[in-house]
Amino acid sequence: MAIVKNEKITSRDVDFAQWYTDIIKQAHLAHYSSVKGCLVIEPYAYAIWENMQTVLDKMFKETGHENLYMPMFIPESLLKKESEHVEGFAPEVAWVTYGGKNQLEEKLCVRPTSETLFCDYYSDVVGSYRDLPKLYNQWCSVVRWEKSTRPFLRSREFLWQEGHTVHETAKEAEEETFRMLNIYKKFFEEYLAIPVLVGKKTEKEKFAGAEYTLSLEALMYDGVSLQSATSHYFGQKFSKPFDVKFVDRENKLQYVYQTSWGCSTRMIGGLIMVHGDDNGLVLPPKIAPKQVVIATIRNNENVLKVASELESKLKALGMRVIVDTSDKSAGFKFAEYEMKGVPIRIEVGPRDIENGQVIIARRDTGAKEIVKIDEVESIITKLLDDIQANLYNRALEHTKERTYTCTTLDEVKEIMQTKPGFVKAMWCGDPECEAKMKEIRGTKSRCIPFEEEHISDHCIVCGRKAKHMVYWGIQY
Amino acid sequence: MAIVKNEKITSRDVDFAQWYTDIIKQAHLAHYSSVKGCLVIEPYAYAIWENMQTVLDKMFKETGHENLYMPMFIPESLLKKESEHVEGFAPEVAWVTYGGKNQLEEKLCVRPTSETLFCDYYSDVVGSYRDLPKLYNQWCSVVRWEKSTRPFLRSREFLWQEGHTVHETAKEAEEETFRMLNIYKKFFEEYLAIPVLVGKKTEKEKFAGAEYTLSLEALMYDGVSLQSATSHYFGQKFSKPFDVKFVDRENKLQYVYQTSWGCSTRMIGGLIMVHGDDNGLVLPPKIAPKQVVIATIRNNENVLKVASELESKLKALGMRVIVDTSDKSAGFKFAEYEMKGVPIRIEVGPRDIENGQVIIARRDTGAKEIVKIDEVESIITKLLDDIQANLYNRALEHTKERTYTCTTLDEVKEIMQTKPGFVKAMWCGDPECEAKMKEIRGTKSRCIPFEEEHISDHCIVCGRKAKHMVYWGIQY
Numbered sequence: 001m002a003i004v005k006n007e008k009i010t011s012r013d014v015d016f017a018q019w020y021t022d023i024i025k026q027a028h029l030a031h032y033s034s035v036k037g038c039l040v041i042e043p044y045a046y047a048i049w050e051n052m053q054t055v056l057d058k059m060f061k062e063t064g065h066e067n068l069y070m071p072m073f074i075p076e077s078l079l080k081k082e083s084e085h086v087e088g089f090a091p092e093v094a095w096v097t098y099g100g101k102n103q104l105e106e107k108l109c110v111r112p113t114s115e116t117l118f119c120d121y122y123s124d125v126v127g128s129y130r131d132l133p134k135l136y137n138q139w140c141s142v143v144r145w146e147k148s149t150r151p152f153l154r155s156r157e158f159l160w161q162e163g164h165t166v167h168e169t170a171k172e173a174e175e176e177t178f179r180m181l182n183i184y185k186k187f188f189e190e191y192l193a194i195p196v197l198v199g200k201k202t203e204k205e206k207f208a209g210a211e212y213t214l215s216l217e218a219l220m221y222d223g224v225s226l227q228s229a230t231s232h233y234f235g236q237k238f239s240k241p242f243d244v245k246f247v248d249r250e251n252k253l254q255y256v257y258q259t260s261w262g263c264s265t266r267m268i269g270g271l272i273m274v275h276g277d278d279n280g281l282v283l284p285p286k287i288a289p290k291q292v293v294i295a296t297i298r299n300n301e302n303v304l305k306v307a308s309e310l311e312s313k314l315k316a317l318g319m320r321v322i323v324d325t326s327d328k329s330a331g332f333k334f335a336e337y338e339m340k341g342v343p344i345r346i347e348v349g350p351r352d353i354e355n356g357q358v359i360i361a362r363r364d365t366g367a368k369e370i371v372k373i374d375e376v377e378s379i380i381t382k383l384l385d386d387i388q389a390n391l392y393n394r395a396l397e398h399t400k401e402r403t404y405t406c407t408t409l410d411e412v413k414e415i416m417q418t419k420p421g422f423v424k425a426m427w428c429g430d431p432e433c434e435a436k437m438k439e440i441r442g443t444k445s446r447c448i449p450f451e452e453e454h455i456s457d458h459c460i461v462c463g464r465k466a467k468h469m470v471y472w473g474i475q476y
Numbered sequence: 477m478a479i480v481k482n483e484k485i486t487s488r489d490v491d492f493a494q495w496y497t498d499i500i501k502q503a504h505l506a507h508y509s510s511v512k513g514c515l516v517i518e519p520y521a522y523a524i525w526e527n528m529q530t531v532l533d534k535m536f537k538e539t540g541h542e543n544l545y546m547p548m549f550i551p552e553s554l555l556k557k558e559s560e561h562v563e564g565f566a567p568e569v570a571w572v573t574y575g576g577k578n579q580l581e582e583k584l585c586v587r588p589t590s591e592t593l594f595c596d597y598y599s600d601v602v603g604s605y606r607d608l609p610k611l612y613n614q615w616c617s618v619v620r621w622e623k624s625t626r627p628f629l630r631s632r633e634f635l636w637q638e639g640h641t642v643h644e645t646a647k648e649a650e651e652e653t654f655r656m657l658n659i660y661k662k663f664f665e666e667y668l669a670i671p672v673l674v675g676k677k678t679e680k681e682k683f684a685g686a687e688y689t690l691s692l693e694a695l696m697y698d699g700v701s702l703q704s705a706t707s708h709y710f711g712q713k714f715s716k717p718f719d720v721k722f723v724d725r726e727n728k729l730q731y732v733y734q735t736s737w738g739c740s741t742r743m744i745g746g747l748i749m750v751h752g753d754d755n756g757l758v759l760p761p762k763i764a765p766k767q768v769v770i771a772t773i774r775n776n777e778n779v780l781k782v783a784s785e786l787e788s789k790l791k792a793l794g795m796r797v798i799v800d801t802s803d804k805s806a807g808f809k810f811a812e813y814e815m816k817g818v819p820i821r822i823e824v825g826p827r828d829i830e831n832g833q834v835i836i837a838r839r840d841t842g843a844k845e846i847v848k849i850d851e852v853e854s855i856i857t858k859l860l861d862d863i864q865a866n867l868y869n870r871a872l873e874h875t876k877e878r879t880y881t882c883t884t885l886d887e888v889k890e891i892m893q894t895k896p897g898f899v900k901a902m903w904c905g906d907p908e909c910e911a912k913m914k915e916i917r918g919t920k921s922r923c924i925p926f927e928e929e930h931i932s933d934h935c936i937v938c939g940r941k942a943k944h945m946v947y948w949g950i951q952y
Contacts, residue, residue, distance in 0.1 A: 034554055034596050035584065038547035043612065046544045068522045071514035071633055072548075072586075072617060073570075078510055094549075095574035096586065099621035099632075100567045108511065110548075110572065110586070120510050136519065141548055141616070145575035156575075157547055 006279045006335055016222040021151075023272055027281050027339050030151040037149050037156035044340065045152075045268055047289035049159065052267060053139065055191050055287075056161065059183050065135040065163060070117040072140070073108040078116045081241045085115060088208020092144045094156070110143040115209065115234075115260055118164035119242035126256060128247045129168050133176075137163040152269035153226075153476050160264035166244060166256040170235060173257035177233040180261040181214045184229040192267065193284040193391040194218050194274050195399050196228060197422065197471055199447030204431045207260075211235040217446040217471065219399045220273035223420035225446055225473035228270055229263035269476070274395050275364075281341025282363055284391050285384040290322040292380060293337040297330045297349035306358070306373065307348045313377055319384070338363060343387045344380060364390050407456050409440065412472070416441045422473050426466035428459035436461050437472060446471040482755045482811055492698040497627075499748055503757050503815050506627040513625045513632035520816065521628075521744055523765035525635065528743060529615065531667050531763075532637065535659050541611040541639060546593040548616070549584035554592045557717045561591060564684020568620045570632070586619040591685065591710075591736055594640035595718035602732060604723045605644050609652075613639040628745035629702075629952050636740035642720060642732040646711060649733035653709040656737040657690045660705040668743065669760040669867035670694050670750050671875050672704060673898065673947055675923030680907045683736075687711040693922040693947065695875045696749035699896035701922055701949035704746055705739035745952070750871050751840075757817025758839055760867050761860040766798040768856060769813040773806045773825035782834070782849065783824045789853055795860070814839060819863045820856060840866050883932050885916065888948070892917045898949050902942035904935035912937050913948060922947040 009022040024030050029045035041049065057067070073096060080086045093109035111117065122134060139161045149155050163180060167173040181198055188194045196216040206213035210232040218228045238244070239255040248254045275282040285291050292314055294307050307323055314321045322342070324333055330347070337345055347359040358376060361368045364387050371379050402421025406412050412423055420441070427433060427445070437443050437460075452469035459466050485498035500506050505521035517525065533543070549572060556562045569585035587593065598610060615637045625631050639656060643649040657674055664670045672692040682689040686708040694704045714720070715731040724730045751758040761767050768790055770783050783799055790797045798818070800809055806823070813821055823835040829849070836855060837844045840863050847855050878897025882888050888899055896917070903909060903921070913919050913936075928945035935942050 031597060031600065033547050033593065034551060035547040035549045035593075038549060040547070040593075040597050041545040043542035043544045047542070049545075050543065066519035066523070067526065068519045069517040069525075069617075069635060071509050071511040071516070072619070073511045073514060073633070075510060091576045093576065094572045094584075096570045097573045098571035098583075100569065107574075108570075117509065117511075117516075121507060121516050124507065141545075143548070157549070159545060 006339065008339075009278060009280065011278050012221060012276070019276075019278070020273065023276055023280055023339075024151045027341070029268070029272075037146060039149070039151050039155050041159070041265065044289065048268055048271065048283070048287060049265055051287045051289065052191075053161075056187055056263070057139075059187065060137050060161075060163065063135075063179065063183065065137045065165075067138060068136050069138055069140070070111075070114050070121065072111050074111055074114075074116055075106050075108055077106060078120060079109055081116060081119075082209050082238055085209035085238075089113065092146065094143050094145055111140075112142055112144045113260075113262075114138070114140075114162055115164065115238055116242070118260075119238050119244055119258075122166050122256065123242055123244045126166060126244060126246050129249055132246060132256065133165055133167045133172065135163075135165045135176075137161055150269075150476070152265055152272070158265050160262050162260060162262040164258070164260045166239070166258050168246070168248065168256070170257045173235070173259050174233055177214060177231050177259045177261070180259070181216070181231040184216050184231070184261075184263060188216060188218065188228060189392065191284065191286045192271055193286075193388055193395060194228070194270060195392065195396040197447060197449065199449040199471065201230075201447055202431075202434060202445045202470070204434050205445055207232045209234065209237055211237060215447050217422075217473070218270055218274065219402055219422060219473070220270070220476070221276070221398065222273070223402050223474070224476055225422065226266070226270050226273070226476045227446075228267060229261070231261035232259060234258040234260065275391055276341070279335070280339035282391065283341035283343060285343045285388050288341065288343055289320065290340075290342050291320045291384060292322075292344045292346060293342045294321065294323045294346045294348060295330070295333045295337065296323075296325045297347060299325055299327070300350055302353055303348050303350055306353050310346060310348070310358070310373070310376055314380060317377060317381065319380070334361075344383055346376065346380075362387055364394075405455055407460060409437075409460060412437070412443065412460070413440050416443055416474060420474050422446065422471050424453065424455060424469060424471060425460040426455050426458060427468050427470045428462055428464045429467040430459070430462065430464075433459055433461035441474055443472050444475055446473045446475070482815065484815075485754060485756065487754050488697060488752070495752075495754075496749065499752055499756055499815075500627045503817070505744070505748075513622060515625070515627050515631050517635070517741065520765065524744055524747070524759070524763060525741055527763045527765065528667075529637075532659075532663055532739070533615075535663065536613050536639065539655065539659065541613050543614060544612050545614055545616070546587075546590050546597065548587050550587055550590075550592055551582050551584055553582060554596060555585055557592060557595075558685050558714055561685035561714075565589065565620075568622065570619050570621055587616075588618055588620045589736075589738075590614070590638055591640065591714055592718070594736075595714050595720055595734075598642050598732065599718055599720045602642060602720060602722050605725055608722060608732065609641055609643045609648065611639075611641045611652075613637055626745075626952070628741055628748070634741050636738050638736060638738040640734070640736045642715070642734050644722070644724065644733070646733045649711070649735050650709055653690060653707050653735045653737070656735070657692070657707040660692050660707070660737075660739060664692060664694065664704060665868065667760065667762045668747055669762075669864055669871060670704070670746060671868065671872040673923060673925065675925040675947065677706075677923055678907075678910060678921045678946070680910050681921055683708045685710065685713055687713060691923050693898075693949070694746055694750065695878055695898060695949070696746070696952070697752070697874065698749070699878050699950070700952055701898065702742070702746050702749070702952045703922075704743060705737070707737035708735060710734040710736065751867055752817070755811070756815035758867065759817035759819060761819045761864050764817065764819055765796065766816075766818050767796045767860060768798070768820045768822060769818045770797065770799045770822045770824060771806070771809045771813065772799075772801045773823060775801055775803070776826055778829055779824050779826055782829050786822060786824070786834070786849070786852055790856060793853060793857065795856070810837075820859055822852065838863055840870075881931055883936060885913075885936060888913070888919065888936070889916050892919055892950060896950050898922065898947050900929065900931060900945060900947060901936040902931050902934060903944050903946045904938055904940045905943040906935070906938065906940075909935055909937035917950055919948050920951055922949045922951070
């Protein structure tokens with residue numbers, strides 16, 4: 001059955017940017033504050049973030065990582081120790097210059113990322129190979145003085161986790177870099193129901209100060225791609241300037257090998273733009289703050305009794321359930337929980353329950369089904385799995401449809417101007433060619449996949465000998 | 477049986493401040509960073525904080541509160557809207573004046589607390605009595621530009637939670653203020669095993685901008701008191717300048733009634749100073765990152781097998797268990813986990829297990845017991861409860877011993893200079909008398925209890941008619 005169009009949101013096929021803004025507002029996800037460029041993350045979005053945190057944090061801890069907390073300030077001299085890093089970040093940091101009424105002797109930036117602080121700490125606490133590896137992570141907020149603001153995608157402050165590890169050998173550190181990439185991949189696919197491309201960033205697009213950067217790239221409904229998480233291998237690029245040394249097994253002084261990896265509240269933006277539709281959010285059951293809403297229609301004693309019994313039964317199965325017995329109209333209630341993307345709605349009304357029945361509606365397809373009350377538990381259990389799988393498959397199908405193979409720039413232009421997506425094309429390795437590609441609606445290299453296809457022998461831009469197959473796309 | 481004194485820490489009876497510093501360092505709780513006045517909260521201390529968060533967050537959510545996230549910056553104009561508030565906080569905030577290379581049009585302070593931001597938000601999202609109450613909380617870091625640093629007790633940045641609620645009526649808001657005080661009290665007593673005094677702060681000691689402040693005060697081992705959490709009633713003191721209005725049930729515009737309440741990583745300092753001893757931390761089982769350590773002695777196949785079986789069994793009971801099968805000496809291992817305050821140690825050695833036995837040592841008393849391997853589960857289960865109760869009772873006993881009733885300043889002087897603690901004494905209500913009391917080693921009013929005793933008719937300082945019985949003490 002078709003869902004009736006919600007009037008409060010612009011259709012996503014008409015104006016995707018406005019649709020996104022409408023959903024942020026109508027589902028109460030984020031609120032523009034008096035602080036320019038910063039947003040309030042409202043309770044419903046924060047509950048999604050908490051669910052993300054719970055799953056990821058467990059995955060991190062199961063792989064031996066521990067959490068800690070670093071200061072939010074970085075003295076200018078510390079930020080400057082690694083030259084590429086400071087070049088990359090200094091133009092976009094916020095500077096604290098006064099404490100109370102006193103000017104500071106050295107200005108402090110609010111962390112845009114904490115490599116420098118972790119290095120400073122590791123240089124104090126790592127002495128021997130017996131102290132290695134250190135596998136630490138922190139959940140915190142970071143600040144980057146962006147010019148434009150888009151809720152969850154770009155703002156001056158955002159929440160994230162940043163893992164920072166130090167190792168005895170390059171091999172071990174590189175394994176960690178890939179391990180974390182795979183943890184993110186599993187998280188995106190199995191929990192967020194978002195298919196991702198994984199691969200290596202080009203030199204131009206890698207993290208400031210890294211040997212190399214691995215990333216996860218996801219395709220939104222509008223065909224624009226979102227860099228969704230990154231995992232960096234630093235080698236000894238930070239440990240040398242920061243003097244993070246250890247005595248190795250041969251009693252020699254060595255510099256540690258290092259990684260960092262992170263993901264942020266940007267993932268909430270990804271969830272919205274991959275799964276959402278013209279009636280609002282559509283949330284994967286595994287990450288939804290509420291998985292089932294029980295909405296009563298024309299309350300009477302029996303209706304309330306059935307609703308309450310169903311609530312207890314589903315909660316006993318570990319499901320996250322909300323019951324709405326308010327006197328709002330059925331239509332109003334339905335639209336509200338559709339807007340919030342609650343995966344399943346159970347409608348409990350007086351006539352149905354006389355027949356021992358309720359109506360179950362799924363958010364992803366809008367399909368409704370009349371079911372026997374005593375079958376609700378088993379049906380919902382199965383349905384939550386079905387919805388989770390369906391959202392993933394639907395997004396995968398969309399990504400496949402929007403993944404193109406190109407050999408000429410005209411093809412790329414045509415695609416990016418009409419129905420953008422991921423473009424597979426060959427590249428010679430020259431940043432000049434990346435710059436030319438960017439002229440096409442800002443198309444950038446997304447990543448070089450670990451298994452490259454051979455599309456042609458020639459760079460799509462300059463025609464010289466190709467070195468890599470690259471995924472290209474417009475980005476958020 | 478007595479525990480052998482750990483050589484790495486100063487005795488707490490010889491030099492309490494040094495003892496505290498030694499524990500912070502030896503148990504790897506906090507690390508001085510390159511950022512003056514800021515500390516790294518190391519993984520072991522952070523794990524304690526996570527346990528505190530988990531318990532408190534559940535208590536908050538069970539009473540209807542939701543988490544959200546506010547920006548970390550406050551524009552100067554917003555901070556200035558409530559006059560008492562800005563007077564209290566402006567001298568100790570960090571100011572951001574530059575974003576990248578550009579000077580900001582208006583400087584921003586890093587939040588020292590977020591009343592102003594919540595008010596700003598509430599003024600946008602509250603319109604009608606139907607929107608009330610809003611019961612929001614956030615976990616975040618805050619910054620106060622302190623001059624001195626003491627890990628967990630005083631630092632320029634610390635972690636905390638801050639609840640901010642708005643209500644339709646004064647009665648409802650006042651109930652919330654007391655509800656949260658009682659949640660903290662339950663948390664301190666039942667989880668941290670720390671007895672607390674609760675009461676109202678004097679005008680001089682209340683939060684800048686509050687109608688009144690309720691607080692929890694705990695007595696440390698050295699007799700110095702620690703303000704451990706606070707719950708403020710604001711009435712309409714913030715809602716008026718911030719224009720947080722709603723249409724009431726009679727269709728009239730009213731200002732909301734407001735509260736805020738918070739507790740911080742300072743609680744970790746409290747845990748250390750209430751329960752710790754000359755061998756390190758002593759942690760209450762309910763909050764300890766690891767509740768049981770299984771330490772093997774002279775490993776052989778059987779020893780490892782028994783250790784592993786015990787681990788599985790205890791974990792299956794939901795206990796947090798760590799196994800140390802390293803080849804470090806028994807003495808070294810024991811000292812390490814004593815330092816970390818792990819409540820119970822199980823020693824698994826070859827000779828004992830031949831007799832089907834292991835040794836169980838409790839951290840709080842140092843008592844050791846030989847027990848049958850098949851009784852370990854039931855004994856540990858009971859022992860964890862015993863230790864939790866014993867720590868609370870021991871701290872309560874100590875607080876009682878150090879709680880005095882005084883009628884003259886000479887008595888107060890004698891006590892504060894020899895064996896400080898809480899002093900109960902009468903007060904006329906004049907801040908001048910509080911100022912005079914402060915001349916005695918910085919003695920301050922802690923709180924006015926909800927049930928005051930009648931000690932005398934006269935203020936202990938000036939002899940005029942007494943208004944209140946006050947608890948006084950030296951503070952951290």
